[in-house]
Amino acid sequence: MQPCPAPFNLADHVLSAGRDTPDKIALAVLGPTRAERWSFARLEAAVRAVAGGLLALGLTPGAHILLRLGNTPEFPIAFLGCVAAGLIPVPTAEGLTQPELDKLTPLVAPKTILAAPGLALPTSPPCPVLTDLTALMGHAPADYVMGSPDRLAYLVFTSGSSGTPKPVAHAHRAIWARQMMWAGWYGLRQDDRMLHAGAFNWTFTLGTGLLDPWAIGATALIPAPGTPPEALALLLRRHDATLFAAAPGVFRKLLAGDAPLPLPTLRHALAAGEKLPEALRSRWQAATGTTIHEALGMSECSTFVSGSPVRPAPEGTLGYPQPGRRVAVVTPDGAEVAPGETGILAIHRSDPGLMLGYLRQDGPALPLSGDWFLTGDLVSAEPDGALSYHGRRDDLMTTGGFRVSPLEVEAAFQTAPGLIDCAAAPVEVKTDTTVIALAHVGDATEAALRALAEARLARYKQPRLYIALPALPRSANGKLDRRALAHLLKDRT
Template sequence: MMTPDASSLFDQGPPPPCPAPFNLAGFVLRHASAQPDKIALALLGPSRAERWSYARLEGAVRGIATGLLQRGLTPGDRVLMRLGNTPDFPLAFLGCIAAGLIPVPTSAQLSDPETARIIDILSPALILRDPAVACAETDVPLLPAAALHEMAALPPAEFALGAPDRPAYVVFSSGTSGVPRAVVHAHRAVWARQMMVAGWYDLRASDRLCHAGAFNWTFTLGTGLLDPWAAGATALIPAPGTDPAMLPLLLKRHDATLFAAAPGIFRKLLSRPLPPLPRLRHALSAGEKLPETLRGAWRAETGTEIYEAYGMSECSTFISSSPATPARRGLLGRPQPGRRIALCDGDGPVPLGEPGEICIADSDPGLMLEYLGAPEATAARRHGGWFHTGDLGRMETDGQIAYLGRADDMMNAGGFRVSPQEVEQALHDVPGLTGLAVTDVEIKADTRVIAAFYTAETDLTEALTRRAEAQLARYKQPRLFRRLDRLPTGPNGKLSRRALRQWFTT
């Protein structure tokens, strides 16, 4: 219900408390004993599918937990995951958590220098390593991915139970300063995701949810795997290397009832006619703002809706539309049941209809515990009883929220939030460079890419491209380089990224 003073505050009461003792992996796999033969995961190839039953999935997870403990690891140890786009990724993630260890999933696209910084921040006890995935040289013990296959056959470990608010896993998110932040989440985070099931997915045990992303993307890990398994449903994941053009055929062939993807995937699919998808109930989108043109085109082509969600690494998604509460045109949707959300300025919630910073109650069970080793950065985001997202919105009288953009300069590259300072720091010492600024720009309707604007006596595009390829993950690398006579500044002499976006022309 809305507040009597008509401020931009949404509060319908807290969600049910997380049970204790608790283990995230045990909760996710709790249906395995009741439906051991049901297919939990199907890896969709062009001609065949690799299928994992719930019994096989649970056995592999608990066997990996046994193997990791046999190596001398103890609950609370951090395990860095440098694994590729294979089922090893979710098995290792849940295996660590089952044993009470703290996995740290990371993108396979990260470079050696980026992984070196992560290792310094984490001080991991072990690195799970696919030899094909980059990793900086380190004294930390390495365990090859192949060893996970042997561990999967070991006797099952018991789920390590404990307080729901103890650390369960860590994910990395670029901070506004350009320093990667290690976001620590509690075991209760998966319990809190039930608010997403009610307020976004409408996920049922009978569903077959296909996620278009890779295993080693946190959007896929949560929406594509953990949530379907926690609901007793079936997860469908395209095999590594699958051409996106094949997705509609796979959706039809494997009777997908739900489809989740970032907006860019919907854009690619709609570039050609789609086959009938008679089993599809609806689609789900997150990672970046969904353009209304895409939503309308998908509806016209398939007869189904795309329901959008807004969130971040620190709290997954917490504002969304759903079949029960569809969003009005141009709006994100409503806060999910159980969330407490406000649109704030420096004095607290702003009046309805006024722009403010999107904030979520710092008591939300899905909110991160902290930024590891960065108490000042944690405190800067959590104050006044709220976690401040840095994004702007506007709340309507019915609680629906319009997204108004970023309050800071964070970029969005295909669903990944990227700090411009992080990209600039990787490129700043290229010889001959006298000035550099990075931002995202719109190259055509509803399509944004990272662009680097620089000043120099000569063209440095080739040198900057080489440096970006050596220092940055692919999704962080600028797609455009523009040499300028000068970089724009505001009245205070500070760089104006907003002006760069306005100046940009293709």
């Protein structure tokens, strides 16, 4: 792809396409009886007004602004308003508790907190807290602060699934790099209507659900807060969605019944956040007549491997590196593995979508092994270049001296009658003895599950414990929390 132009501002780039169609709907927040709609002209006016209001408070470019906002239009307006003004927004999940915020806030040292009423705040906020964004939206507009595309634009926290969340520093150029996803994953068009089922403050929603559609001049559709997953099919039909994006857990809930799921305007769906089971993809195809294209990504680089309408992923694989990406399969010391061998998926330091680094007091630091950033995802390359996924390096289970991927275990049960959801995790049953446990949701019997395991898995991969649960621990966006699952199963044994 072409290098990012300079000078550059992420917010200016996101909103520039909409200037050609100022009256077109940029954002619709879909409620049960009505939708709140924002045109491109109204959206940009609000973004520039917020930028002006923040600068009028005496904040200077480079200051960190903690966002404690919910799933309302104020969130993307505040995010882009900060970026437009050269300030550094730090989105946070709506459901974070006060103790969690007490740990995270010092890591980013905010100068101001923009907060929605009722959301948790740090115990002793280290800076002013603003709760009236309406007043900011009434301010005189500011011009976009232009500069190097390599300068810091925003901070996001990692999920913390393998430990304490870390602040990830992204440059303005990150939005330019996302164009590699438009053809390499979405098949995104200006006339699209993208419905995303996640919360605004999730990087998957922020990028795929909002910023990318706006950057091409398309419409973003977001369910109103509190919308149950079961209502999404009606919203997809009622609002003529052409693309639908969600975590696999949301697709699973939409397919809870066996009836067809007619979605006449939908071209295809998009999944990310965790590995999509092949059985779930097949069930979606049967119910809707459309395909799910999956992508692998992370907070540090968004998505970079995917299937797409023009190059679907071969069955059982993630798909291909997106055109323009430079990735490799390497050893822990950064040496490329032999073709077909399993190794760590790595991103070259030159990728324009790669983070500046993890924020430290002295600035961002990018951990590298040679010229490669190691993602922690284990993959192997097929002869045609497609990548097969073998799980997270830190998720592998060790039992009887063998290393086992939970994904391989879980895949064996996806067709079990009556099974709604399942996940595998290691459980220590006594000192120095760890076994594989399968947590399962639904009406599948233990006998039926054991029979499937014996037929499809080597003995060392078979679960020794089968634990029925009312639901698996998942985030608000449907992503499985493996750390919480491991604690839950330990308490049950």
